[in-house]
Amino acid sequence: MRSPFRLPWVSTGGARGVSSLPPGAAAVEAKAAGFAIVAGDGVAHWSGRSYGALSRAGFMKNPVAHRAVRLVAEAAASVPWLAYDGDAELADHPALALLAQPNGRQAGPDFFEALYGHLMLSGNAYVEPLQLSGTLRELHLLRPDRVSVVEARDGWIAAYDYRAGHVTRRLPAEVPAGRGTVALLHLKLFHPLDDHLGFPPLGAAGAALDLHNAAGEWNKALLDNSARPSGALVYQPKDGGNLSADQYERLKEELEAGYSGAVNAGRPLLLEGGLDWKSMGFSPKDMDFIEAKNAAARDIALSLGVPPMLIGIPGDNTYANYQEANRAFYRLTVVPLLTRTAASLSAWLSQAYGEPIRLEPNLDRIAGLSAERDSLWARVGAAGFLSDDEKRQEVGY
Known part of the structure; x- marks a missing residue:
């Protein structure tokens, strides 16, 4: 009401x-x-x-x-x-x-x-x-x-x-x-x-919930990326200067064709003069990934x-x-x-x-409460000062 x-x-x-x-x-x-x-x-x-x-x-x-x-x-x-x-x-x-x-x-x-x-x-x-x-x-x-x-x-x-x-x-x-x-x-x-x-x-x-879902998404993306953290190729020539547009596009195409995907997992990266690999992400060990997800x-x-x-x-x-x-x-x-x-x-x-x-x-x-029920019946059954009707009422009958 x-x-x-x-x-x-x-x-x-x-x-x-x-x-x-x-x-x-x-x-x-x-x-x-x-x-x-x-x-x-x-x-x-x-x-x-x-x-x-x-x-x-x-x-x-x-x-x-x-x-x-x-x-x-x-x-x-x-x-x-x-x-x-x-x-x-x-x-x-x-x-x-x-x-x-x-x-x-x-x-x-x-x-x-x-x-x-x-x-x-x-x-x-x-x-x-x-x-x-x-x-x-x-x-x-x-x-x-x-x-x-x-x-x-x-x-x-x-x-x-x-x-x-x-x-x-x-x-x-x-x-x-x-x-x-x-x-x-x-x-x-x-x-x-x-x-x-x-x-x-x-x-x-x-x-x-969001953290656990994000961890799963991150783990899947990491596996798709050959289980390696992200990084960058840095061009550091001795005589200075930058890559030309044609050199940049060729390097990008070679990386996508030869080093991306699960098929190329573990394949060593061949670097020419002036190129260096710099890791830019944390590994699962560094992030304590498993414990955070648990x-x-x-x-x-x-x-x-x-x-x-x-x-x-x-x-x-x-x-x-x-x-x-x-x-x-x-x-x-x-x-x-x-x-x-x-x-x-x-x-x-x-x-x-x-x-x-x-x-x-x-x-x-409820099977999960059977141990408690057995203990209750044992205590009530051993109570000699209770009548049979009182015992039945005590256990719910």
């Missing part, structure tokens, strides 16, 4: 985009390159932080970001749901069937994988309900970059505009309470500077809550072994994401079905 109070920092209403970008970020995002390019003025140019920019430069281009996002989304989407009315479990509630098959094109894991992916790359996820004859039939995800918030004069959200092609639909933020009448569900992550939209976790690693990869993984050990990034000794890193991944990243999603879905579906529903993730089905 919309608050009756007016936000003091909002003066007028209107529609605004999904992402809040700093000044000049839109111009930077419009560049085709998704990595930092150090220009001649010594200023680094960074890719944008919108959903489209992070999707292109991160999920679709960077292997570390791609794997980390998929690891979080697939792990969270694989956990089944349980429904309760108070303490009573609802084994056959229609909400469970809806979440298992949200629409005709997506099964439950596919739907939630896309939902969690939207949260990782945008900080926002939008679920549109399809209601027929007062009954909730299907759930559909709206792409975050196509949704914009419409603010009322008091500063609170009045509606959402969804653009697909040349068509724009306005979806209300609130509908009258009643069975089968629910508005668009907006899931968002915390944003310290935005009242209505979430902040994408991958956006916090934007500099590391450090950027660790920042990308950590921003998404994935222990670097799970992705195979060297140099991370936070956890003693893979099992501890996997357990920390579920406890610190997957379970909190599931918990906040369950709370939002519970309130939303309770309004849709006109009865209280409490959704909870079935943590007993």
Whole structure:
């Protein structure tokens, strides 16, 4: 329900985009390159932080970001749901069937994988309900970059505009309470500077993402250049003077024909009188190339809550072994994401079905937490002062 109070920092209403970008970020995002390019003025140019920019430069281009996002989304989407009315479990509630098959094109894991992916790359996820004859039939995800918030004069959200092609639909933020009448569900992550939209976790690693992509581009260019740093041929004749135009063009053609490309890698350069080679670039060893790239990869993984050990990034000794890193991944990243999603879905579906529903993730089905579950069952089973019913309740039954 919309608050009756007016936000003091909002003066007028209107529609605004999904992402809040700093000044000049839109111009930077419009560049085709998704990595930092150090220009001649010594200023680094960074890719944008919108959903489209992070999707292109991160999920679709960077292997570390791609794997980390998929690891979080697939792990969270694989956990089944349980429904309760108070303490009573609802084994056959229609909400469970809806979440298992949200629409005709997506099964439950596919739907939630896309939902969690939207949260990782945008900080926002939008679920549109399809209601027929007062009954909730299907759930559909709206792409975050196509949704914009419409603010009322008091500063609170009045509606959402969804653009697909040349068509724009306005979806209300609130509908009258009643069975089968629910508005668009907006899931968002915390944003310290935005009242209505979430902040994408991958956006916090934007500099590391650009650095990692730039390192890959530089490495590829270096290999194409026979794995040698750039340099210059300097003409220093004893009697002074410069190369004539014909001599310059002939030297340029000989270099391009005889010494460029992978086929000519390692071929010695024959220099005539007065010519000297001057190296003008750093070697990978001088740049500490590998460590810089691994450090950027660790920042990308950590921003998404994935222990670097799970992705195979060297140099991370936070956890003693893979099992501890996997357990920390579920406890610190997957379970909190599931918990906040369950709370939002519970309130939303309770309004849709006109009865209280409490959704909870079935943590007993998570293989990564089996060691913790075995330890809990052993402690509860050894508690002789508890009855069988109390033991069952303690372990979640």
